[in-house]
Amino acid sequence: MNRIEAAFAKQKKVFIGFITAGDPTLAVTKELVLTMEKAGCGIVELGIPFSDPVAEGIVVQRADTRALAAGTTTDKIFDLVAELRKETQVPLVFLTYANPIYTYGADRFFAKCEETGVDGVIIPDIPYEEREEMLPYSRPHHVAVVPLVAPTSRDRIQKISAVAEGYVYLVSSLGVTGVRENITTDMEAIVKEVRKTAKVPCAVGFGISTPEQAKKMAAASDGAIVGSAIVKIVEAHGEDSPRYVYDYVKEMAAAVREAAK
Amino acid sequence: MTKGRYGIHGGQYLPETLMNAVLELEEAYEHYRNDPDFLAELHRLYREYANRPSLLYYAKKMTEDLGGCKIYLKREDLNHTGAHKINNVLGQILLAKKMGKKRVIAETGAGQHGVATATGAALMNMECVVYMGSEDCERQKLNVFRMQLLGAEVVPVESGTGTLKDAVNEALRVWTARCEDTFYVLGSCMGPHPYPAMVRDFQKVIGEEIRAQLQEKEGRLPDYVLACVGGGSNAIGAFYDFIKEPEVKLIGVEAAGLGVDDPKNAATISNGSLGIFHGMKSYFLQDEYGQIAPVYSISAGLDYPGIGPEHAHLHDIGRVQYVPATDAEAVEAFNYLSKTEGIIPAVESAHAVAHAMKLAPTLPKDKIMVINLSGRGDKDVAAIARYMGVDLHE
Structure with a gap:
């Protein structure tokens, strides 16, 4: 059983937290990962910052800009993962765009993932049609490529889910990442479609910031993914952010566990 | 694939x-x-709204002044809204x-x-x-x-x-x-x-018209077609109908900003590498980690860190030659065309004119070159004045 499978097996509903690596520094990122795990985060998604993150709202865009300005690079993030693996077995999933992986060399990138202990990768601009750009390189290195399913996916849901690895990332709403007051998409209906073909769990992300939303989305699926709301705390508190993130994640993770009852 | x-x-x-x-x-x-x-x-x-076909104009003064091949201008600048x-x-x-x-x-x-x-x-x-x-x-x-x-x-x-x-x-x-x-x-x-x-399909009318108009005026194909390239739509429009004619040389002119060796440029073919961005695989200006470079050109229309995928392929197979032109060369060409032919080109199109000014004098008089004048320069007058240090008060 790999680390992602173990996380879903252990906690029936998983809270997944996202932060941008290197925002504000890689040292703080390391502390944040360990803190989030302690607070009940079952999987940590680490953003490899990109100059032009077209699927991100303004909060994560700003985090990427800060991280890049601080000198964060893909190689330094791999070093961070290697460091983290001495202290934690929490599943780590990268979120980045096609270009940083392609330019690094997909084979070299996924080999580094395996070597340092990265469990999965989410690539918003690699849709089902272009999956062969990554899968021939990710599979031999046992790195899961987590696909996204959107409210507009309709007839595409079953084929995407059928080849999903790690988990299926369900996009709750149209648009880019960011906090939303209301999520109106009928997630139950989408989850039902996903489960017809998926061999892996599914979790809902985009727009979730309150414990109520997290509980509701986790109840409809296998977990809730929260990014921008955490990144906002990091933006506000910088080096002091871990203790604030701890309190927030603790409350959110408890709400997700509630959904399992 | x-x-x-x-x-x-x-x-x-x-x-x-x-x-x-x-x-x-x-x-x-x-x-x-x-x-x-x-x-x-x-x-x-x-025809009735955009003013097509756009004129194919024999630039007699420019031809005589440069002293080389015969130069025609494809007047996309005369379209409604002033560009292709x-x-x-x-x-x-x-x-x-x-x-x-x-x-x-x-x-x-x-x-x-x-x-x-x-x-x-x-x-x-x-x-x-x-x-x-x-x-x-x-x-x-x-x-x-x-x-x-x-x-x-x-x-x-x-x-x-x-x-x-x-x-x-x-x-x-x-x-x-x-x-x-x-x-x-x-x-x-x-x-x-x-x-x-x-x-490309909506722009290929440019090249189709060039072919028909030149056939009427000269009874033959052009020897050279030049166009500026940012993303590359006016260039692909001008080139497409001639790709199947190997004797027609096609040249795309990129924006080199302060120079191809200066970090402030937008010359994707000269300095770019393979990448995946904005929905396509193509060449991009980027760093070793795939971060897209902050590019620069005096021309806002060519100030883009990538190039259309068909151009990238035409470069790979050697069918189109891509060359750079700097801000300084483009501004010189902007002034030159204005004074020589009474046509103020868009600063984007001036990049193509700049390369023509280098190439035309080296070619024999019986050769024919078509420059795609993709847009008019009214929009650029204030920016050119700034570049030349002229203070305009409107």
Whole structure:
């Protein structure tokens, strides 16, 4: 059983937290990962910052800009993962765009993932049609490529889910990442479609910031993914952010566990 | 290989939320691209609204002054709205209308594509929002106001370098939020399939006209066709009909900004490397980690860190030669054409003129060169004055 499978097996509903690596520094990122795990985060998604993150709202865009300005690079993030693996077995999933992986060399990138202990990768601009750009390189290195399913996916849901690895990332709403007051998409209906073909769990992300939303989305699926709301705390508190993130994640993770009852 | 490929380039690298929108677009485009009624309506608009065919003008004074080959100018600057951009916009907005869309969005660099889209939207009764980098809004204030006069909303994009790539980023983000009722009118032969093919098909009228007009005037094909290249839509439009004629030499001129060896340039073929960005695989200006470079050119329309995938392929197979021209060379050509022929070119098109000024004197008098004058320079007058240190008070 790999680390992602173990996380879903252990906690029936998983809270997944996202932060941008290197925002504000890689040292703080390391502390944040360990803190989030302690607070009940079952999987940590680490953003490899990109100059032009077209699927991100303004909060994560700003985090990427800060991280890049601080000198964060893909190689330094791999070093961070290697460091983290001495202290934690929490599943780590990268979120980045096609270009940083392609330019690094997909084979070299996924080999580094395996070597340092990265469990999965989410690539918003690699849709089902272009999956062969990554899968021939990710599979031999046992790195899961987590696909996204959107409210507009309709007839595409079953084929995407059928080849999903790690988990299926369900996009709750149209648009880019960011906090939303209301999520109106009928997630139950989408989850039902996903489960017809998926061999892996599914979790809902985009727009979730309150414990109520997290509980509701986790109840409809296998977990809730929260990014921008955490990144906002990091933006506000910088080096002091871990203790604030701890309190927030603790409350959110408890709400997700509630959904399992 | 997946759809929409040019050699290894092209593809459909988009967020899942947009996939059904581009597949729907692809299906509609496949349906209408050879539909006689659609094409008849488009060509009626070209003729009666956009002022096509644009003139093919023999630049006699320039020819004599440079002392080499015979030079013709393809006058896309005389189109309605002042550039080749209207060709593509009329095609896409007509398609949007057939698809039942009532709202269009567009990105713009120099503002010419934004103006053309605002124009088409006014004509076809559509709501129109144009995304434009904040730096470009500053460089092209007149075009911002022009779009507003046409009824469009212009949204300045502050992120990144505040230029064309950031406008594309924002248009993609906004399209993700409203893909079900909004048609994205992309301005160049770039982005995910079917855009590169569709934009080329709506622009190829330029080359087809050059062929027919030159046949009438000279009874033969040109020896050289030159065009400036940012994303590359005017160039692919001018080149496409001649790709199958190996004796016609095709030259794309990129913006080298302060110089190809200076970090401040936008010469993608000269300095770029393979990457995946804005929905396509192609060449991009980027660092070793795949971070897209902050590019620069005096020309807001060429100030883009990538190039359309078909151009990338035409470069790979050696069918088109891509060469750089600097800001200084473009401004010199801008002044030269204004004084020599009484034609003020867009600073984008001036890059093509700049290379022609180097090449033409080296060619024999019996050779024929066509320069695609993609747009007019009215929009650039203030920026050129700034560059030349002239203080304008309006």
